[in-house]
Amino acid sequence: MRKALAALAAVLLACSGLSACARAGSQTADGDIYRLGSDQAIDSMNPFVSVVTTAFAVYEQIYPTLVQLDPEGRFVAEFASTWTTSEDGRTWTFRTHPGATWSDGKPLTAADAAWTLNTIAAFKDGPTAGLANYVSDLDEASTPDPNTLVLRYSRPVANVLNRLMSVPILPEHVWREYAGGDGEALTTFPNNAPVVSGGPFVLVRHVPKQVALFKRNPAYYGPKPHIAGFGIQFFSSDDAMITALKSRQLDAVRTVPSTSVANLESAGFEVISSPGLRFESITVNANPKQRPEHRELADPLLRQAFDHTINRAQIVETSLLGHGRPGASIIPPGTANWADRSLQPTPFDLGAANRLLDQAGYRRGPDGTRIANGHPMDYPVILPEDTYGGAGLRSFQIIRSDFAKIGVRLTAKLLDNAAANEAVMANESQDFAMTMWGWSGGTGDPDDTLNYLTCQSWGILNDTGYCSEEWDDLYARQGAAMTPAERHGIVDEMQRLAARERVLLVIAYPDSIEAHSREWVDLPQVGGNSFSSESKIPLLSVRRAG
């Protein structure tokens, strides 16, 4: 017994002694390793299965894309070096990099790109649905020669480059065998390490929920990265992640909570805030045919009153600690130059809100809660897991306490992301009353965001119960508008329409905040991210100082 205890003591002592110092940096014989922390893990290495941005940022680093964004937000060459558009805007021709190879030595040509796009188009109603909107209106991708890719569209498409930027080009020789029959095998292929890679890095190890490690791909056709590799460690809590950064177990963190900014800055870290691509919103069901228990929610007066009850300034100050701005338009300020800046946030005005509700005839009941159509105004608000963590919950608490002041009770209904989505889409958007969550807009193009409100998105993306001919008409027109000025005009009109109809009550645009140790330099941001799903440039240029 005593011996066993002595052994235990020895182990404990040894452990505590050896662990005393966390490692201050990581290196291999080839050079430096850049260590990144993320609060979101890779759900799958298969692009047809994954739904999270971390995974798409990873695909960006290991797969070629035709084009990419540069730090100034312009489309620049990646696997395609040049491109041209036909007169009618329906045919796009790309010259791709000659002589490229995959990491297994097989040739990497335009045929891989054509195969990827055609495969996504072929199974867009099934296995490849997640990527389908990147190839909508695409009739055919063909390759007159190994270094030329020709895309034919059924109508002029304004944002072809924006769509193609997000499509990882997959090695046909690896994936072809899974694309037979109904394509179902495309979603069951795990694509585990070592992945055949065409981008600047190769995935060498992936332990789900723990870490993914990448090293330089010597076969990459582009410039050689300065770093020998990088790794992403996944954390279950923001606090542990920030602590790891501060104790130098990490070099950078992708998503810094607003509460940590001041602290990291004073600890000497480079903290970069940029206008967010995201907006947080309250959705009030706009479907006129929703269940009678909350049908009054479609009333314009009520929606206006609710809009006045959101204290955007306090939310920006308390939830975001000033790292964000109050919301107005449904296009976030980070989406290139598409946001209509003439739109102003609806002022916080409880008096006005109360007057509007009085005017609409919702009288207060004995407990102070207003009565609408015979029932108290008490609405469940669906909060998905993503929103619930930290700042989102704080925002909800602020909103909830202000709504109580206008006689409207809100109760939180916590659901995981998938269930929340399902609850909103269920039964043709008749069942849900309100939600609080957010949307991410595109970096360079507003199309995705505008699409959320179309009738055709019902049951898939439209979380508002809104559907109008006017909107759908404008949406179609902006998609076909070939000159930027014309398209800007239509997109601005759409933003004003959305604001007028109060389809989404936009709360705020949180800044996108990253932090990294000052030992690292030349780490540009693309669309507010240095670990981007839209550009390979940041990780190609980052290097250790000195």
Add this chain to the structure above:
Amino acid sequence: MRVLEYVLRRGIFSLVTIFLAITGNFFLFRVLPGDAVSNLAKVPHSTPELQHALMVRFGLDKSKWDQYLIYLKNLLHGDLGVSFTYQESVSHLLLDDLENTVVLAGVGTLGAIFIGILSGVMSAWRRSSPLDHLNTGVATLVYSFPAQWLGLVLLILFAGVLPAGGMSDQFLFDSPPFWQHAADVGGHLVLPAATMILTAYGGYTLVVRSSVLETLGEDYVLTARAKGIPARRVVWRHAVRNALLPIVTMVALDLGYVVGGAVLVEVIFSWPGLGMATFTAIGQRDYPMIQGAFLILTVSVILLNFVADLVCFRLDRRVSA
């Protein structure tokens, strides 16, 4: 004969308990109201065909009784289903997690016993001294804090000095030599294991203290001392040995709690064990994973309980002999 009978009785009880836990697990997810049932076939982003395949696989189109039989049959083959999130076999995914939890809970429990014995004997030895009062006071106080709070406080105190997240240095490209890897894991283990030790050692301290005090008053100890055997040896030889029975009893009783504590500690320190897996799976409504993790945890606790019962039985016989 008595031994065999006892082992058999406890063994049968454990088997029955395992069977009940398995059945309860089935009921929890298929029979109780809640959205779990429909979700077993609703894999996010899956096609109708895959959903149909899962319906067939879990027999969701059949009667509850048939479903139960299918479930038992799958379990016998070690088939816990396919994770929604990772689209891989649950048992395969959870095997590593189990190992990681065993490391954490094992070191935590052994450490707590070790410290509990040391401080308990110390207290009993210097009974009613200021040292005893301080020691038992601290033990009771620490024992009263919730596990997650202790973890957070350790994080406040030692973040930056000791690794605070994960199980090893994640950024090593080549697997290091064994001892280096062990040291690395050991370092990452310090804070989570210390939390587990703090949550449990107080109880052991109090058990050991009162048990040693009791033994010290007994005749044969007095006789031994009268024979001139040094007091120190009397304490270690007799008193501590006699304290083992209550300790093992307590360890057995605590197993469920140890597992609960491990869940909280794993979440705080991003320790990739079964607790973390359950926590993550709950967030993602990955029902096969929740079910699988729950099953592995309960069955392990039941089996360990059985082992502890046998140890107790043996110790008990030795004490009374």
Add this chain to the structure above:
Amino acid sequence: MSVRIGDTGAGGRAGIFRKVLRDHKSAAVGLALIALFVLVSILAPYLSPHSAVESSCAVFEPPSARHWLGCDDGGVDMVSLLMHGGQTSLVVAFTATLVSMAIGGTVAIVAGYFGGWPDTVLMRVTDVLLVLPDLVLAMVIAAVWGPSLFHVILVIGLLQWTSTARIVRAEVMSLRERAYVKRARGLGASNGRVIVRHILPHVGPLLIANTVLTVSAAIYLETALAFLGLQDPSVTTWGTILEHAFARTAISSGAWWAIVPDGFVIAAVSIGCFLLGRAIEDALNPRLKVSHLSGRRWRLRALVAKGANAR
């Protein structure tokens, strides 16, 4: 006649509590601690210096003369927050305890009084539940049902009755053999009447001793569930305070005041329950000393009692 016996029972019960408080200084301390927290919780709306909902200072403002324990991530005064959180925490704990006391008491009386197969079945179920890891079970049930205050109360109540049942059953069994109970039954009193008049009054103190300890176990379980995000997000409890501080990076932001005091109030209530519960049990059954060790894992005493019976 039965009235007289009933009176004796009630008198005996009150007598025990008076004796406990007189003989055990620690019981008085425990009772005072619990009473203090209950009182503060009830009076929270009048006592709390600031609003527990609206912000009255900056985000994570450190402690000052105006805000004794600083402020949380929403600029809400921590003292006020702890008072209001305690209100909900204690309501959860006491309600869940009532549920578990009702279940545990019923199981114990049915099993102990009637014996036979009900006893065997109920005790096997109890044994099984005792073995299962309760937090994990609670997590899974709460996850299947969805996070809400009601579900949390129900889950805790449904999981915490087992050792009450074990201990009280033993007491009921011995009561059943007492002369006056046998006499009452001989005189033709119905089972229900005997249970209400003669059994309940006598197991009352034991039930209460266990109940006091269940309260602290319930608080722990609630804080753990809340920490794992399985509590209703609109309520404030001692559990959600910790969860929320951690989610908003109180630790890496250096805001220890959003975390540390919370643990001390939980510990204080728990120690109060521990002292009081232990003292009552001491008075009732001085033989069980070795088992009086656990505030949190009060289930311990049940099995030790079982072990003692076996020996």
